[in-house]
């Protein structure tokens with residue numbers, strides 16, 4: 001088949017990239033018995049009965065002879081925390097399995113761990129497909145785990161999130177032009193108050209105000225915190241209040257002044273660790289109701305929002321281990 005494409009190759013790639021896919025790694029063994037694999041997003045299901053899947057391999061891939069020769073291969077559907085693994089297997093040729101723990105499947109095929117789903121396959125049919133070779137495989141066995149998927153879209157990695165079926169269009173107030181239920185300030189503010197309402201009883205038990213808790217937790221970030229760093233970290237959150245909260249922690253023996261700034265006392269460290277562990281337990285309960293994928297998406301988006309709205313926030317963490 002000749003080159004019939006009359007359009008721009010970059011634009012064509014870009015248009016194809018608008019189709020969001022999952023990400024897989026497909027593995028086999030070469031003629032010398034060495035493990036071989038590559039990152040693939042052309043994977044697709046074909047048939048339930050018989051169970052068939054397909055993917056396409058570039059004719060210039062170094063792994064092509066191994067896949068042509070070995071009738072067995074395994075497809076690993078990657079989870080959202082496996083972006084590094086995807087990057088490693090997208091690099092041409094080099095020893096991609098170095099330092100990786102893997103098991104052996106049908107026909108001795110390497111089976112990677114920690115993936116969302118794995119399909120062990122035997123080549124059923126091969127088709128020439130332009131500059132790719134299309135593999136259709138019969139699925140011999142599979143396993144799966146609940147996790148959030150890694151997504152590839154527009155030439156980069158992305159998150160997948162569940163749509164809220166109850167949320168069709170934003171709710172509006174009776175007064176035209178007023179806030180809608182989608183107003184970011186409303187969503188963030190209400191979430192913050194309701195979330196903190198679950199943590200506040202723990203603070204009350206310890207006799208701490210919200211402000212004192214913020215400063216106490218900030219002091220856990222570094223062994224010693226210069227007062228300027230604390231002020232910068234709390235800027236726009238507590239401002240003047242951070243000094244009062246700090247003074248109160250010092251007066252109660254939870255923090256103390258040292259030449260370089262401030263540090264937690266032993267009692268302060270115990271108190272902070274107890275509260276933080278109780279607060280993260282509350283967090284886990286809330287996030288569990290969102291599911292692992294959406295919990296990760298939420299955190300990733302809030303982090304991005306913070307870098308946009310509060311670029312100084314990261315300063316508080318600078319130098320933290």
Ligand SMILES: Cc1cc2nc3c(=O)[nH]c(=O)nc-3n(C[C@H](O)[C@H](O)[C@H](O)COP(=O)(O)O)c2cc1C
Pocket residue numbers: 023037038039040041042043055056057058060061062063064086089090091092093094152
């Ligand atoms: C997200 C992603 C998806 C990819 N999908 C495919 C694919 O479907 N088929 C393919 O041949 N290469 C695909 N690649 C490129 C290969 O992973 C890459 O060329 C790899 O270096 C080939 O390894 P090899 O030359 O050692 O066989 C993809 C790369 C990435 C990052």
